[in-house]
Amino acid sequence: MxxxxxxxxxxxxxxxxxxxxxxxxxxxxxxxxxxxxxxxxxxxxxxxxxxxxxxxxxxxxxxxxxxxxxxxxxxxxxxxLVLVPEGRGLFPNLTVRENLLLGAYTINSRSEVEERLKTVYELFPRLKERENQRAGSLSGGEAQMLAIARGLMSNPxxxxxxxxxxxxxxxxxxxxxxxxxxxxxxxxxxxxxxxxxxxxxxxxxxxxxxxxxxxxxxxxxxxxxxxxxxxxxxxxxx
Ligand SMILES: Nc1ncnc2c1ncn2[C@@H]1O[C@H](COP(=O)(O)OP(=O)(O)O)[C@@H](O)[C@H]1O
Ligand SMILES: [Mg+2]
Missing domain, CATH: 3.40.50.300 (P-loop containing nucleotide triphosphate hydrolases)
Known part of the structure; x- marks a missing residue:
C-alpha cells in the first residue's frame, strides 16, 4: 500500500x-x-x-x-491536510457556527459548506444544539470537539x-x-x-x-x- x-x-x-x-x-x-x-x-x-x-x-x-x-x-x-492545534485555537467571541465556517475557508462552494456543516453536526449533535453560543462558553470537552469539527470542515x-x-x-x-x-x-x-x-x-x-x-x-x-x-x-x- x-x-x-x-x-x-x-x-x-x-x-x-x-x-x-x-x-x-x-x-x-x-x-x-x-x-x-x-x-x-x-x-x-x-x-x-x-x-x-x-x-x-x-x-x-x-x-x-x-x-x-x-x-x-x-x-x-x-x-x-488539517492540523487541530494545541490549545485548540478557537475564537472564543465567535459562535460555534462561525468557528466552524472558518474551518471551511478553502471551500468556495456555498452548498458544499452547508453539506460539511451538516456532516459535522451529525457527528457532534451537541455542537448543533450550541450552534449560536459563543465558543468561549463551551466546556473543555465541547471546545475540543469544536476544534476537531472545525478541522473536519475542510474534508481532510x-x-x-x-x-x-x-x-x-x-x-x-x-x-x-x-x-x-x-x-x-x-x-x-x-x-x-x-x-x-x-x-x-x-x-x-x-x-x-x-x-x-x-x-x-x-x-x-x-x-x-x-x-x-x-x-x-x-x-x-x-
Ligand atoms: N515558535 C517557536 N520559536 C522558537 N522556538 C520554538 C517555537 N515553538 C517551539 N519552540 C522550541 O522548540 C522545541 C520543541 O517544541 P515543541 O515542538 O513545541 O515541543 P512539544 O510539542 O513536543 O512539547 C522547544 O525547545 C521549544 O522551546
Ligand atoms: Mg506541543
Whole structure:
C-alpha cells in the first residue's frame, strides 16, 4: 500500500533554532498513528512542519502522491491536510457556527459548506444544539470537539491532532478518544495524533513513534511499544 503521508529526513525548526534532526515517518491510509514524547521533544514542531509552518532546512514532505515540501500551508489544506492545534485555537467571541465556517475557508462552494456543516453536526449533535453560543462558553470537552469539527470542515484526508486531551478530565479524554475512533471507522479519516498520555494513545493507535530531542527514538506497532524499555525510562522515571 502506498503511504498517505511520508516524511523523509526532516530537519526543521524556527529560524536559526533547529528542533527536528532527521525525522522519517510514514502514515498509511486508514491508520491512527500516535506521536508520543515528553514536553519540548518537538511534537508540535513536527505537525507544524507537515503543515508548512516552520523553517525546513532539509527533507521532504510527501502526501497523497504529491511532493508538498515547497507548498504553502493553505494549499496543503486544499490537498487534504488539517492540523487541530494545541490549545485548540478557537475564537472564543465567535459562535460555534462561525468557528466552524472558518474551518471551511478553502471551500468556495456555498452548498458544499452547508453539506460539511451538516456532516459535522451529525457527528457532534451537541455542537448543533450550541450552534449560536459563543465558543468561549463551551466546556473543555465541547471546545475540543469544536476544534476537531472545525478541522473536519475542510474534508481532510489526514487529520492531525495536537494533544487533544490537554487539560481535560479523564472521563472527557475517553470521550474525545471515542470520537477519534469513530472518525476512522465511519468517515475513513486517517489520523496523526500527538499525545503525552502514553497508555491511552497506545490503546487507540495502530502504530506509534516515540520522539525525544527532535529524533525518533523508537517506532512500531502499539502493542509492541507498550512494553518498551525506553517508554518506561522517559515517562516513569520522571
Ligand atoms: N515558535 C517557536 N520559536 C522558537 N522556538 C520554538 C517555537 N515553538 C517551539 N519552540 C522550541 O522548540 C522545541 C520543541 O517544541 P515543541 O515542538 O513545541 O515541543 P512539544 O510539542 O513536543 O512539547 C522547544 O525547545 C521549544 O522551546
Ligand atoms: Mg506541543
Amino acid at each position: 502506498e503511504p498517505l503521508l511520508e516524511l523523509k529526513n526532516i530537519h526543521a525548526g524556527y529560524g536559526e533554532f533547529r528542533v527536528l534532526h532527521g525525522v522519517d515517518m510514514v502514515v498509511n491510509p486508514g491508520e491512527i498513528v500516535a506521536v508520543i514524547g515528553p514536553n519540548g521533544a518537538g511534537k508540535t514542531t513536527l505537525l507544524k512542519t507537515i503543515m508548512g509552518l516552520t523553517t525546513l532546512y532539509e527533507g521532504r514532505v510527501l502526501f497523497n502522491k504529491h511532493d508538498l515540501t515547497k507548498t504553502s500551508p493553505d494549499r496543503r489544506v486544499k490537498a487534504g 484526508k489526514l487529520l492531525m491532532l495536537d494533544e487533544p486531551s490537554l487539560g481535560l478530565a479523564p472521563k472527557i479524554v475517553a470521550e474525545v478518544f471515542e470520537v477519534i475512533k469513530k472518525l476512522r471507522v465511519e468517515k475513513n479519516i486517517t489520523i496523526l495524533l500527538v499525545e503525552q498520555h502514553v497508555k491511552e494513545s497506545l490503546e487507540l493507535a495502530d502504530r506509534a513513534y516515540i520522539i525525544q530531542g527532535g529524533r525518533i527514538i523508537a517506532s512500531g506497532k502499539s502493542e509492541e511499544l507498550r512494553n518498551l524499555e525506553e517508554l518506561r525510562r522517559i515517562y516513569l522515571a520522571v
